[in-house]
Amino acid sequence: xxxxxxxxxxxxxxxxxxxxxxxxxxxxxxxxxxxxxxxxxxxxxxxxxxxxxxxxxxxxxxxxxxxxxxxxxxxxxxxxxxxxxxxxxxxxxxxxxxxxxxxxxxxxxxxxxxxxxxxxxxxxxxxxxxxxxxxxxxxxxxxxxxxxxxxxxxxxxxxxxxxxx
Numbered sequence: 001x002x003x004x005x006x007x008x009x010x011x012x013x014x015x016x017x018x019x020x021x022x023x024x025x026x027x028x029x030x031x032x033x034x035x036x037x038x039x040x041x042x043x044x045x046x047x048x049x050x051x052x053x054x055x056x057x058x059x060x061x062x063x064x065x066x067x068x069x070x071x072x073x074x075x076x077x078x079x080x081x082x083x084x085x086x087x088x089x090x091x092x093x094x095x096x097x098x099x100x101x102x103x104x105x106x107x108x109x110x111x112x113x114x115x116x117x118x119x120x121x122x123x124x125x126x127x128x129x130x131x132x133x134x135x136x137x138x139x140x141x142x143x144x145x146x147x148x149x150x151x152x153x154x155x156x157x158x159x160x161x162x163x164x165x
Contacts, residue, residue: 003054004077010045011070028056084139093160095130102156113139
């Protein structure tokens with residue numbers, strides 16, 4: 001019988017580490033079902049959903065944990081509720097302190113889970129300041145009113161450009 005879990009691996013970037021982990025997963029009869037890998041300033045992080053024969057699960061986890069300079073954590077997979085849907089929100093506005101905090105608090109209050117977020121601050125000479133540009137991958141309750149969500153986001157910053165897909 002197969003089992004599934006999510007591995008979180010992080011540490012200093014080094015050539016070939018992801019290939020090493022993938023090769024061992026394959027050798028033990030497992031497969032990566034989904035993964036998100038990212039690198040920032042010489043550090044990397046990986047989120048990997050793994051399906052593997054139950055009898056090889058602990059051996060694979062031990063292998064991940066034995067990798068020098070790499071930290072590994074494991075979580076059981078929980079089924080995503082049938083009562084949610086995925087969507088993407090783009091939020092662009094003149095930058096100011098606290099935007100990520102306010103947006104995150106709004107999502108929490110509305111029962112929205114953030115699966116991924118990417119945000120940047122970009123200098124715009126014509127504005128005499130910075131623009132905050134962001135993209136959120138969300139899991140929202142199927143009952144979520146998208147017009148109400150947009151209005152709530154506008155309440156954070158009235159001049160924001162918001163696109164919900």
